[in-house]
Amino acid sequence: MDNRKIPATMIEMIDQIKSKTADAKLASMFENCFSNTYETTIRPQKDGTTFVITGDIPAMWLRDSAAQVRPYLILAETDPQLADMIQGVIQKQMEYIVHDPYANAFNESPTGERYADDETEMTPLLWERKYEIDSLCYPIQLAYLFWKSTGRTAHFNDMFKQAIDNILTVWKKEQNHGEQSSYSFKRTNCPAQDTLSHDGQGAPVAYTGMTWSGFRPSDDACQYGYLVPANMFAVVALRYVKEIAAEVFQDEGLANQAAALAKEIDDGIQTYGRVEHPQYGTIYAYETDGLGHYNLMDDANVPSLLSIPYLGYCEVDDEIYQNTRKFLLSKLNPYYYEGKAAKGIGSPHTPEQYIWHIALAIQGMTAQTDEEQAAVLQMFKTTDAGENLMHEGFHVDDPTQFTRAWFSWANSMFSEFMLHIHGIQVKGSPLSK
Numbered sequence: 001m002d003n004r005k006i007p008a009t010m011i012e013m014i015d016q017i018k019s020k021t022a023d024a025k026l027a028s029m030f031e032n033c034f035s036n037t038y039e040t041t042i043r044p045q046k047d048g049t050t051f052v053i054t055g056d057i058p059a060m061w062l063r064d065s066a067a068q069v070r071p072y073l074i075l076a077e078t079d080p081q082l083a084d085m086i087q088g089v090i091q092k093q094m095e096y097i098v099h100d101p102y103a104n105a106f107n108e109s110p111t112g113e114r115y116a117d118d119e120t121e122m123t124p125l126l127w128e129r130k131y132e133i134d135s136l137c138y139p140i141q142l143a144y145l146f147w148k149s150t151g152r153t154a155h156f157n158d159m160f161k162q163a164i165d166n167i168l169t170v171w172k173k174e175q176n177h178g179e180q181s182s183y184s185f186k187r188t189n190c191p192a193q194d195t196l197s198h199d200g201q202g203a204p205v206a207y208t209g210m211t212w213s214g215f216r217p218s219d220d221a222c223q224y225g226y227l228v229p230a231n232m233f234a235v236v237a238l239r240y241v242k243e244i245a246a247e248v249f250q251d252e253g254l255a256n257q258a259a260a261l262a263k264e265i266d267d268g269i270q271t272y273g274r275v276e277h278p279q280y281g282t283i284y285a286y287e288t289d290g291l292g293h294y295n296l297m298d299d300a301n302v303p304s305l306l307s308i309p310y311l312g313y314c315e316v317d318d319e320i321y322q323n324t325r326k327f328l329l330s331k332l333n334p335y336y337y338e339g340k341a342a343k344g345i346g347s348p349h350t351p352e353q354y355i356w357h358i359a360l361a362i363q364g365m366t367a368q369t370d371e372e373q374a375a376v377l378q379m380f381k382t383t384d385a386g387e388n389l390m391h392e393g394f395h396v397d398d399p400t401q402f403t404r405a406w407f408s409w410a411n412s413m414f415s416e417f418m419l420h421i422h423g424i425q426v427k428g429s430p431l432s433k
Contacts, residue, residue: 006035009079010072020422025381030418032388033411037068041408042085043108049095050088051108055406059105059115059127062093063217064409066138067302071416073149073426083150090146090155093139097163099123101170102131102183104219119186119200130215131183133230134303136167137237144240147248148428156248164241164254171234171261177205177212177225185214193220193348206290209268217301218349224289228273229303231265232313238262274320279332283324284308297335298328300347300356300393307362312430316366325366339396342379346393350403354393357383361413365420365431373421380414390414 014031021027043051052065069086076083096106103126107113110124120129143155173180184200196202196214205212205225211234212225238258245254269284275294277283284305287295298305306328309316328345329336335346337353345359346352357380364376383399384390390410394402404410419425425432 006038007075007079007082009075009082010035010038013075017418017422021418023381026377026418029380029384029388030415033390034071034415034418036389036411037408038072040406041068044085044088045092045108048084048088049092050085051092052089053408054105055408056404057105058113059107060092060096061105062096062135063104063132063138065089065093066142068408068412070142070145070426071412071419073145074419074424076146077149077427083146083152086142086146087152087155090139090143091159093142094155094159094163096125097136097139097166098159099125100129101136101163101166103127103129104132104135104215105130116187116190116194119188120184128219130185130219131213132215132217132219133171133211133213133227133234134217136170137230137233137303139163140167140237140240141233144244145426145428147244149426153248156244161249168241168257168261171211171265174212175209175264176207177202181212183214196221203289204291208272208288208290209264210272210290211265216299217303218299218347220299220347220349222287223295224287224293226268226272226288226290228269228284228286228288229305229308229311231269231273232308233303233311235262235266235269236312238265277323277327280323280327282320283327284320296327297333298345299335299349300345300359301349302358302362304345304359304362306345306359306366309366310362310431316368316431329363337396341399342383342394342396344379344396350393351395353396354401354403355396356393357390357410358392358413361410361417364417376417377421380417 017030018027041053052060052068054061054064069089072082076086105127107125107127112124115128185196186200187195202214202225210226210231213222213227213230215221238261241258242255245251272288272290273284274282275285285294286297303311305324308314314321337346337355344355346355360376364373367373383394385400391402392404392407
């Protein structure tokens with residue numbers, strides 16, 4: 001292990017987990033997955049920022065990059081070089097949000113490369129411009145957890161303030177998407193999930209207090225514009241902004257602004273985002289439009305309904321969450337699959353009967369029993385297709401059928417689950433309480 005070009009703190013953590021893991025296969029999987037992001041996706045920039053590719057795609061997603069480096073916050077507590085690397089990720093994310101808060105993925109430099117020739121306001125720096133609430137939540141979350149992990153505040157600079165201003169402006173504007181927003185997105189010759197309906201505006205919505213999202217964290221179009229778990233994540237992120245504004249900036253105005261918007265969105269979730277289910281009682285819907293339509297499902301990508309205690313919106317033992325969780329892990333969720341090799345939540349983004357390692361990690365970290373946690377760990381052990389790495393989706397009957405051999409986010413999520421099992425948490429994260 002020591003001959004690999006990874007930091008000493010990372011080697012120490014790998015050795016620590018391996019020494020506590022009786023199963024050699026799981027120990028080997030952790031070693032590979034935990035180092036994967038650092039070894040394969042980190043691109044230091046000359047200006048001190050850090051570009052992070054998602055894996056097999058050369059672009060940097062705001063969401064993925066935050067999740068990819070999140071487990072390294074534990075090492076950053078004592079490793080200044082890793083802390084510098086993560087601080088560089090945050091700075092890069094904030095620069096991108098200042099450039100365009102509606103974009104989800106960016107190029108390393110303004111090359112004009114892009115996923116597709118979409119009809120939206122593109123610039124040479126943008127790889128893709130699918131507007132997703134979570135793309136703005138994740139950088140706030142990373143910046144907050146970095147502060148709690150390291151005590152550093154240098155990243156709360158003018159660029160950060162400008163990015164926060166952009167985020168608050170967008171979220172307020174998108175509370176009235178049809179009346180106030182100029183954002184639209186159209187892609188031709190593609191599956192329906194890759195473009196917005198109604199001439200690129202998305203399906204109509206009524207005012208609810210929630211903020212509108214064009215796309216899900218899967219990069220698939222929302223069926224209904226109020227994506228409930230993403231709004232829950234926004235509430236948490238705004239509470240982080242309030243704390244940062246009060247304690248670091250000593251800016252009462254910004255703190256009050258963030259708190260007020262969080263309350264408006266949260267009131268909307270509680271008023272419009274809940275449904276009475278005949279079998280499970282009160283549960284959260286995945287999406288709604290404020291016009292009486294609801295989408296009862298979950299998607300493997302985080303933020304998901306399964307992940308809301310992990311995000312910090314509620315406690316694991318919250319009654320409505322537990323009702324929702326039972327629904328999500330049942331065949332009534334159209335994207336829950338059971339097969340010979342595994343059972344869990346997949347996504348309309350991947351084929352039917354494919355479940356995701358990301359969703360399994362979230363299930364394991366929100367499990368209340370050792371039995372469920374152990375069952376999830378066993379599924380990880382037997383569904384890596386012999387590669388000691390995680391994938392996007394895999395077939396529930398045959399894990400050798402999978403999507404994305406190089407998908408760093410999934411590797412980081414498995415690593416975080418393994419750390420969680422051994423009681424090692426990111427400081428300030430909800431599940432560390």
